[in-house]
Amino acid sequence: MAENQATEALFDVAEQLLEWGIFMLKCLIPIIWLQSIFSPFQFLVLSVVVLLGYFLLTLSPPHDSAEPPLVKPKIPVLGHLIGLARSQVSYYSHISTQTQLPAATLPIAHRKVYVLFDPILQQAAIKSKDMEAQSFELFASQIFGLTENTVHKIVGRDKDMESSHGTTDMEQVFKVAFSGDRLSKLINTKLGALADTLNAISDGQGVEAENLFQWLRETVSRATSKALWGEKANPYLDEEVMEAQWNFDTHMDNLLLGFLPSIVARTAYYARKRVNAALEPYYRAHYDQDDPTVSEFVRGRARVLRSYGLPDDEIAKHEVSIMIAATTNAIPTLFWCNARMFVHPGLLAEIRDEVSSALAVVLPTIAEDESNSKSDQEEVKKEIKIPLVGLEAKCPLLASVHKECLRLASQAVTARRVLADTTVFNPDGGQTYLLKANKDVIMPAKVVHRNPAIWGANDADTFNPRRFLDTSEQQGKQLEKESGSGGGGEKLARLRKAAFVPFGGGRFLCPARKAVYMENVAIMAAVALGFEVVGLDEGCLVMGDTGRGGIASPLEGMEGAKVNIRRREGWEGVVWSFG
Numbered sequence: 001m002a003e004n005q006a007t008e009a010l011f012d013v014a015e016q017l018l019e020w021g022i023f024m025l026k027c028l029i030p031i032i033w034l035q036s037i038f039s040p041f042q043f044l045v046l047s048v049v050v051l052l053g054y055f056l057l058t059l060s061p062p063h064d065s066a067e068p069p070l071v072k073p074k075i076p077v078l079g080h081l082i083g084l085a086r087s088q089v090s091y092y093s094h095i096s097t098q099t100q101l102p103a104a105t106l107p108i109a110h111r112k113v114y115v116l117f118d119p120i121l122q123q124a125a126i127k128s129k130d131m132e133a134q135s136f137e138l139f140a141s142q143i144f145g146l147t148e149n150t151v152h153k154i155v156g157r158d159k160d161m162e163s164s165h166g167t168t169d170m171e172q173v174f175k176v177a178f179s180g181d182r183l184s185k186l187i188n189t190k191l192g193a194l195a196d197t198l199n200a201i202s203d204g205q206g207v208e209a210e211n212l213f214q215w216l217r218e219t220v221s222r223a224t225s226k227a228l229w230g231e232k233a234n235p236y237l238d239e240e241v242m243e244a245q246w247n248f249d250t251h252m253d254n255l256l257l258g259f260l261p262s263i264v265a266r267t268a269y270y271a272r273k274r275v276n277a278a279l280e281p282y283y284r285a286h287y288d289q290d291d292p293t294v295s296e297f298v299r300g301r302a303r304v305l306r307s308y309g310l311p312d313d314e315i316a317k318h319e320v321s322i323m324i325a326a327t328t329n330a331i332p333t334l335f336w337c338n339a340r341m342f343v344h345p346g347l348l349a350e351i352r353d354e355v356s357s358a359l360a361v362v363l364p365t366i367a368e369d370e371s372n373s374k375s376d377q378e379e380v381k382k383e384i385k386i387p388l389v390g391l392e393a394k395c396p397l398l399a400s401v402h403k404e405c406l407r408l409a410s411q412a413v414t415a416r417r418v419l420a421d422t423t424v425f426n427p428d429g430g431q432t433y434l435l436k437a438n439k440d441v442i443m444p445a446k447v448v449h450r451n452p453a454i455w456g457a458n459d460a461d462t463f464n465p466r467r468f469l470d471t472s473e474q475q476g477k478q479l480e481k482e483s484g485s486g487g488g489g490e491k492l493a494r495l496r497k498a499a500f501v502p503f504g505g506g507r508f509l510c511p512a513r514k515a516v517y518m519e520n521v522a523i524m525a526a527v528a529l530g531f532e533v534v535g536l537d538e539g540c541l542v543m544g545d546t547g548r549g550g551i552a553s554p555l556e557g558m559e560g561a562k563v564n565i566r567r568r569e570g571w572e573g574v575v576w577s578f579g
């Protein structure tokens with residue numbers, strides 16, 4: 001918190017200095033003019049100084065008219081950087097609202113980045129073969145503390161592999177780890193561990209939690225770590241290590257400065273050190289290869305890194321990123337899904353009905369009906385297995401709530417480096433833009449996820465649990481009427497598809513997306529059916545902004561208040577399982 005305030009203060013100072021610099025230069029003009037009367041030489045020198053200063057403070061990179069329109073910042077040179085530091089991912093939304101452009105070129109000092117606001121243009125760029133995700137090279141050594149040698153080895157070998165068989169070694173690992181039996185094992189182990197937590201909730205009193213977010217974070221992180229790192233030597237079984245991982249995840253952006261990290265980014269620096277100290281013995285002892293319960297995700301990645309010649313300590317540093325990928329987005333998504341169900345009692349009742357009929361389990365109120373015998377009830381209560389396959393299709397309202405929560409909470413900022421000059425085209429709007437080689441393209445999900453012309457003029461920013469229920473042409477027509485946009489309903493349905501990008505897109509699309517859909521809907525079903533979240537307060541529930549993009553968490557202190565998670569009346573004693 002203190003580090004963030006310091007950064008904010010730094011940017012305030014920079015902004016003030018720039019404003020003052022320009023103001024002073026302007027003030028100098030009459031003085032220089034006066035000077036010209038007494039000393040032509042001093043007049044000449046001062047004029048050159050002022051002109052040079054003004055040029056440096058207002059310069060922007062050359063711009064081709066075929067590129068997206070140039071949007072100059074209010075504060076010259078560093079204005080966009082200051083805006084981004086202050087408003088983070090929402091800065092792109094501000095620019096989109098202010099300019100109403102489908103795409104923009106943002107000059108930052110002598111460099112520029114393209115930002116695509118239009119979903120069709122985003123899809124055109126994201127699917128182009130001439131775009132590369134380059135973030136690893138840019139921040140890996142500062143964020144993870146890797147040596148330059150390690151970064152070069154990884155990037156160099158990845159590039160060799162890519163040119164020889166079209167995909168990188170890591171992409172191959174993702175393909176295997178997130179398909180077939182490996183995927184089933186990953187999901188079953190994680191959900192098995194989650195079921196253990198649910199089953200341990202006592203009848204009657206339930207569990208008290210500081211807030212629902214914290215409870216989910218502990219529960220889901222524990223289950224995820226077991227599924228990923230295996231049962232023999234899971235380094236995250238130690239609560240201190242898990243806590244350090246969360247601290248690292250929350251504060252790691254401060255390490256990007258790369259300057260005196262143990263002072264400037266103290267929390268992240270020491271948290272990383274603690275996690276490294278737990279992961280290093282794990283890799284040194286080769287648990288990743290020797291324990292058969294370890295996931296293919298952990299095993300395959302380490303195998304690749306070893307084949308690149310990385311020592312165990314560098315592998316340990318690199319693999320701090322595993323829990324970030326697996327929990328940073330997944331946990332807040334699950335939080336919003338469950339929180340939104342429980343703060344809308346009418347919706348919760350509908351979901352409970354939908355799930356119980358899909359699973360053919362009898363609700364206690366129905367079971368208490370005289371036509372049902374007591375033995376029926378007991379049988380129902382004994383064990384309920386939530387199926388993983390086909391649940392979404394059987395529970396369309398549940399699936400719609402899940403997607404709507406992803407839509408509202410996703411602030412993913414997909415970034416790509418343009419490898420060769422690329423033209424992106426939107427046939428509907430007729431816009432064509434040139435994206436030049438070696439520039440970066442930013443595609444902010446928040447802008448397209450909340451575009452009123454696509455999602456509805458009245459409720460693009462608000463939660464509509466039924467939004468994803470019906471994708472028929474008729475709904476498209478209704479939307480068209482609401483948003484006032486022209487064109488057929490089909491066009492709007494197409495736009496919506498393009499404008500829903502919580503998992504990124506193209507070649508670097510999240511490899512775990514199928515697992516996420518299956519797991520989240522199953523967990524929501526079990527929690528809705530068998531539990532109550534007492535005390536959840538909608539008035540204390542506010543979404544924050546993510547610094548680096550991804551799924552937004554609730555603001556600190558606004559996670560919905562203290563809660564009691566307890567078994568639903570009539571559903572005590574149920575043994576939950578998934579499969």
Ligand code: HEM
Binds near residue numbers: 297333414510
């Ligand atoms: C709600 C949950 C999740 C969301 C919203 C999400 C979203 C994303 C996004 C936006 C990307 C970047 C895609 C791009 O650049 O186009 C990504 C990449 C990735 N995600 Fe996820 N993710 C989720 C859960 C997970 C989980 C549970 C895992 C692992 C167990 C995972 C593993 C990865 C990996 C390894 C990548 C990098 C892919 C690459 O570089 O090719 N994600 N995810």
